[in-house]
Amino acid sequence: MAEPMTLEAFEEASEIVRKVTSETKLVYSEYFSEQTGNRVYFKPENMQYTGAYKVRGAYYKISTLTPEERERGLIAASAGNHAQGVAYAAKLAGAKATIVMPTTTPLMKVNRTKSYGAEVILHGDVFDEALNYAMALEEERGATFIHPFDDLTVATGQGTISMEIIKELPTVDYILVPIGGGGLCSGVSTLAKLLNPKIKVIGVEPAGAACMKESAKQGQVVELPEINTIADGTAVKRPGEHLFPYIQENVDDFITIEDTELIVAFLDMVENHKMIVENAGLLTVAALKHLNVQKKKIVSILSGGNMDVITMASIVQHGLIQRDRVFTVSVLLPDKPGELAKVSTLLAEEQANVIKLEHNQFISINRNAAVELRITIEAYGTDHKNKIVGALNAAGYRPKLVKSKGTYSD
Template identity: 55%
Template sequence: MKNVKWNTILDSLKLSEFEKARDCLRSVLIKTELIHSRIFSNESGNDVYIKPENLQTTGAFKIRGAYNKISKLSMQQRQRGLIASSAGNHAQGVAFAAQKLGVEATIVMPKTTPLIKVDATKGYGANVVLFGDCYDEAYAEARRLEKEKGYVFIHPFNDLDVIIGQGTIGLEIIQELQDIDCIVVPIGGGGLISGIAAAAKILKPDIKIIGVEPEGAKAMKVSMESNRLVHLDTVDTIADGVAVKKPGDITFSIIKNFVDEIVTVSDFEIMESFLVLLERHKLIGENAGVLSLTALKKIKEKNKKIVCLVSGGNIDVVTISAMIDRGLVSRGRLFCFSVELADKPGELLKISQLLADANANVVKLDHNQFKALDRFMNVQLEVTVETNGHEHIRQIVKVLKNDGYNIMKIY
């Protein structure tokens, strides 16, 4: 393990350190009590609770680690000013903490960062620099500015004070639900799960800790399987908050010793979880924030008490709209298909009646003779209908085929 001694890390991960961080954070945190989820419990076969860190002041858990770290800086360090790199949530945590503690902060964010996160960071008084297309490029630029300007760098995950701050979540979960069996946590660079796993295992050694990464950004899982830190060439996921090419050496070491399992989920599955959380719990989670809920179907255990951490909810309205549409498709709530009809009166009425009889509510129709293979004889009809799940879609397809229609599914 390069430049990191495990004994030094272990000495820092003591219950007293987590308790000090909890006391330090008490004045700036919103209490995020567990929410029992009937829908996720029923779908997973477990007793599922949500830890809604998306309800924190900055919209994510990152305020914990950032505030704990900055509060420990000396006056001389604070006078130099702070710099951080972030895809959004760490940026707001650092900006908020810096403002509260009277310290100037500069945040380097990828150019692809959602506008809501950029504006929120500026709103806490930080200077924002947009650089690069992913977190790792923003990180490199922040490190360059650190040397050039003499700033103090606040790492988003590979820092023990940050990790301990995030770990206060573990204390809160076990205090509230003492007979818990498992905690499921999103993984980006690994700071969040490192802190939670260490704190939780101190209090309850037999608890299971499961990490979750997107399939397109699974740097920690690959590193664990390789037994060494692995730098991914590229990352590709809608979960921008965890799109990290290389995890930290400190977090890698802690995860290796305290985390029991890491699972991966697809972007399509993330969209589905986003929709269920929004529709059934009236909670908004960002793409990275709902990873833990998405992983529930991948967990082998049944009839266990599981807490899923919704780590953040900073997502812009345009993305929310797109996520809802995609989530509806994933859940079988929207069905779009095309079919060629004879170009004569009554054909459109006939297929509309079949759909009505099948209880499919038409959302959109596109009746276009120029799309048909034989535009002089046929008309291509593209139909989007509201449905009640995948079984309902199969019934609609069967009804149409039984009546002689050869349809092509679009989504």
């Protein structure tokens, strides 16, 4: 085996991972190119067989183990994607795998990991707790540990993505990479700089778990006191010690993304590219709007697409509300026949699609003066919403927008 994170090692890893990875050719995005004034491409690792890039590092790492190391069994900790990568790679290698996952891991990721033949142990509320437990089990069982990120061999496997990007788009200017612990970003950035030092590599983290940006700021690896993000694949308190020097040397800048931006990015990918991308993978999509550049060739790595249906439904609902495509308005009207018909006619004239109606006769003691009608409406966006609310105002209904927590705003 070549020494990790060298050009020779990356070339070796590229040949090896090709045996188990799908070809994820770049996808040009007309929508995001128009939005940003750049030429935007996506590297769709969400289309891998296991639903994420993690199989690259896992398979390459396992390929470098001795027969004795494999026979002892493999153990790993993961919030989901590394789990599936290790489980699948272990199955191909004929090795037994045990994966420790946080108790908050979506059921879909747990079941998929089990389907590859791995034993799954749920422990801890966050990844770091699962990691500590897995490391304790490693010692107890004498198993071989496959770290999800802080392993230079694993990171070398992940970095093979750069080889594919640059072969397909040699003139790429920027590569945007999601960061959790730093395995993907260290591998991608190191190989990118080896192949072409002019390429700018930008690490993208959730604002609620920006451990790498904080570490870079302080010049040493630091652990965040707490993390809070919907991007569970990058919800890491402390980045990799072994990887940090490579990040310092090869990553040009960091961008942090709020959870609300991921919700909008999800809708954009579904509607414009018909792709399901998990929240961690959406970091690089949301980051496109933060880059202050024009006429550049940019590749955003979509790191995974393993999102459970319940999470998906919740994000779609929040996204529609956030974009003013669904909203609820309260109007007060006299409790007498024909009033509901008047409101319905007005809404129809404004092309407002009524999703739900709630009629409350007990909002006031004087029912003739005030009966509340709450209407949930589907609109085309902010302008259409404002037009509907304006029409209700003009008709004397004194509409009030109902916030999601049940409070009112004028």
